[in-house]
Amino acid sequence: MNTEKPLILVTNDDGVTAPGIRHLIKIAKEFGDVVVVAPDSPQSGMGHAITISQNLYCDPIKVADNSHKEFSCSGTPVDCVKLATQQVLHRKPDLCLSGINHGSNSSINVIYSGTMSAAVEAGTEGIPAVGFSLLDYAMDADFEPTTEFIKQIISMLLNNATPKGMVLNVNIPKLKATEIKGIKICRQAKAHWQETYFKRQNPLGRDYYWLTGEFVNEDSGEDTDEWALAHGYVSVVPIQFDMTAYKHMDALKSLHIES
Numbered sequence: 001m002n003t004e005k006p007l008i009l010v011t012n013d014d015g016v017t018a019p020g021i022r023h024l025i026k027i028a029k030e031f032g033d034v035v036v037v038a039p040d041s042p043q044s045g046m047g048h049a050i051t052i053s054q055n056l057y058c059d060p061i062k063v064a065d066n067s068h069k070e071f072s073c074s075g076t077p078v079d080c081v082k083l084a085t086q087q088v089l090h091r092k093p094d095l096c097l098s099g100i101n102h103g104s105n106s107s108i109n110v111i112y113s114g115t116m117s118a119a120v121e122a123g124t125e126g127i128p129a130v131g132f133s134l135l136d137y138a139m140d141a142d143f144e145p146t147t148e149f150i151k152q153i154i155s156m157l158l159n160n161a162t163p164k165g166m167v168l169n170v171n172i173p174k175l176k177a178t179e180i181k182g183i184k185i186c187r188q189a190k191a192h193w194q195e196t197y198f199k200r201q202n203p204l205g206r207d208y209y210w211l212t213g214e215f216v217n218e219d220s221g222e223d224t225d226e227w228a229l230a231h232g233y234v235s236v237v238p239i240q241f242d243m244t245a246y247k248h249m250d251a252l253k254s255l256h257i258e259s
Contacts, residue, residue: 005032005033006031006032006033006094006095006158007032007033007035007089007091007092007093007094007095008028008031008032008033008034008035008093008094008095008096008097009035009036009037009081009084009085009089009093009095009096009097009122009127010024010025010028010034010035010036010037010038010096010097010098011036011037011038011077011080011081011084011096011097011098011118012024012038012039012077012098012099012100012101012114012115012118013039013042013043013044013046013076013077013098013101013113013114013115013117013118014042014043014044014101014102014115015038015039015040015041015042015043016036016038016039016040016061016070016072016073018042018102018139019102019139019140019141019143020099020100020101020102020132020134020141020143021036021038021099021100023100023143023144023146023147024097024099024100024132024150025068027147027150027151027154028097028154029067029068030151031095031151031154031155031158032094032095032158033068034067034068034069035068035069035070035071035084035088035089035093036061036068036069036070036071037058037070037071037073037080037081037083037084037088038070038071038072038073038077038080039072039073039074039075039076039077039080039114040057040059040072040073040074043076043077043114044101044103044113044114045112045113045114046076046077046078046114046117047111047112047113047114047117048078048117048120048121049076049078049114049117050075050076050078050079050082051074051075051076051079055074056073056074056075056079056083057073057074058071058072058073058074058083058087058088059071059072071083071084071088076114076117077098077114077115077117077118077121078114078117078118078121080118081096081118081121081122081125082121085122085125085127092125092126092127093122093127094127094128094158095127095128095129095130095154095157095158096118096119096122096127096128096129096130097129097130097132097154098115098116098118098119098122098129098130098131098132099115099131099132099133100132100133100134100143100146100150100172101113101115101131101132101133101134102134102136102137102138102139102141103133103134103135103136103137104133104135104171104229105131105133105169105171106133106169106171106188106189106225106226106229106235106237107188107189107190107191107215107217107219107224107225107226108188108191108192108193110169110188110237110239113131113133115131115132115133116131116167116169116239118131119131119167119168119169120167120239120241122167123165123166123167123240123241124165124241126164126165128157128158128162129167129168130153130154130157130167130168130169130170131167131168131169131170132146132150132170132172133169133170133171133172134146134171134172134174135171135172135173135174135229136174141174144177145172145175145176145177145180146172147177148177149170149172149180149183149234150170152183153168153170153183153236163238165240165241165242166238166239166240167238167239167240167241168236168237168238168239169188169225169235169236169237169238169239170234170235170236170237171225171229171234171235172234173229173232173233173234175232179232180232180233180234181231181232181233182233182234183233183234183236184228184233184234184235184236185236185237185238186223186224186225186227186228186235186236186237187221187223187224187225187237188224188225188237188239189217189218189219189221189224189225189226189227190217190218190219190224191215191216191217191218191219191226192216192218193213193214193215193216194213194214194215194216195211195212195213196211196212196213197209197210197211197212198210198212225237
């Protein structure tokens with residue numbers, strides 16, 4: 001009988017000291033042996049970027065109660081997962097948890113998210129993975145209402161075989177725990193960012209640009225993550241790293257470009 005505790009890798013994109021990951025670590029320790037490998041500084045919006053042109057550092061952090069292990073990585077969230085699985089851990093983790101992100105990663109935001117890219121990277125290596133996000137951008141956000149929902153999802157992933165390559169994108173509304181209605185399995189809403197670059201000059205007269213934008217939800221479906229979040233539910237969207245548009249393959253073949 002295997003009595004070894006589950007090995008859980010925890011990472012994020014807000015940095016190893018962010019309140020969100022500290023709360024996730026506390027939860028994860030109830031389920032297994034935890035190893036944290038997270039960026040040494042905020043890496044939001046890095047997507048699936050990796051470091052290839054400069055040195056990477058991964059330094060151990062002293063944990064006061066020795067309840068788990070932590071490492072601070074100079075790279076991106078994806079670098080953290082790669083280094084963890086190839087250099088830090090003694091075996092493949094049973095689960096990878098990424099987050100808790102400060103802000104939404106629903107809908108189109110998933111493609112920009114360092115939080116979700118870390119989870120997707122784990123998925124490419126055959127590791128069950130989930131990214132958690134709270135719809136509160138404040139660094140003093142209250143993460144306590146996320147606790148029971150995160151525990152429920154971790155328990156489900158550890159106690160059930162899940163499809164290989166499936167990664168969960170979990171977003172939690174900014175509500176009190178008693179106000180959250182439950183969990184909904186959803187599809188990703190069709191949405192986009194209406195973006196604008198503000199052009200200004202620095203004191204030396206050099207032009208610089210600052211990106212801003214408005215999130216535009218084009219999807220009125222009641223089976224989407226945006227609908228669930230707007231109506232007080234935790235949204236759970238299964239995603240995958242296989243980006244093949246299977247439903248369009250026949251249409252492309254009809255154009256007779258194969259040789």
